[in-house]
Amino acid sequence: MQDRTTNRMLYSLKVAGPLTAAALGERLGITPVAVRQMLARLGEDGLVGFEDSRESVGRPKRYWHLTDAGNAQFPDNHAALTAEILASVSAVFGDAGLDSLISHREKATLNQYRAALEPLDSIEAKVRQLAEIRSAEGYMAEAKHELNGDLVLIENHCPICVAAKACQKLCRSELEVFQGALGPDVEISRFEHILKGARRCAYRITEKQPDNPQLAMKL
Structure with a gap:
């Protein structure tokens, strides 16, 4: 069973679209370490995926998004x-x-x-x-x-x-x-x-x- 914070994370990705772990942490008010742990768990469950985007010099940013299975967590009204x-x-x-x-x-x-x-x-x-x-x-x-x-x-x-x-x-x-x-x-x-x-x-x-x-x- 998913906890409230996990549900909020899925909801944030549904509403806002792809987000970095840092942006998710700011939206949810939790630490980056906690965010990455939750994303790793959701990734293992097949609910989220990621894409790396190089926007400037330096390391690429990783953007997390819902997979089809993640989108399926939201009601489809029969x-x-x-x-x-x-x-x-x-x-x-x-x-x-x-x-x-x-x-x-x-x-x-x-x-x-x-x-x-x-x-x-x-x-x-x-x-x-x-x-x-x-x-x-x-x-x-x-x-x-x-x-x-x-x-x-x-x-x-x-x-x-x-x-x-x-x-x-x-x-x-x-x-x-x-x-x-x-x-x-x-x-x-x-x-x-x-x-x-x-x-x-x-x-x-x-x-x-x-x-x-x-x-x-x-x-």
Whole structure:
């Protein structure tokens, strides 16, 4: 059984991506010696791996990351069963039946998100609220600003990844739901995608500029 500190280490690597032992120690508030002992044990269990990166003159830095087995430590919300159900729906009712099922799920989710976001005034507040909702659903989501000021919604985990691999319409539906929930005044694009090999899904949210330049000056 893993202890609390070990779970925190796995969580840090899941959320932050590859980290050095020193960076992990700072995040967890434990000594470098303890970090290296824990990483060695997790490496023996096949939960973490590492890559050495030469960034400047001197010894290369070792960055630790989760393996597939490490990622599997995080819940997948019965996704294998969901994938089987989706395959059965397609087999029995055809593609039209599967499309109807996904459309129904999309509408129900959109109504739920809209009800939570509509009372909020700013786009940033809505995105942060959306991140909280998605985290509660198991996506380990967070909202951040990039250096250029763009607002980004990050999902560090996909609890339906197995199902999404089997039915990629789920991912397309997800993007449409985000757009509908945040409204027509923003544009959303996915620039990192777990199904395309990224360690997370990330969405850039930008406010649309008014078509009328004079209106833009007044705003």
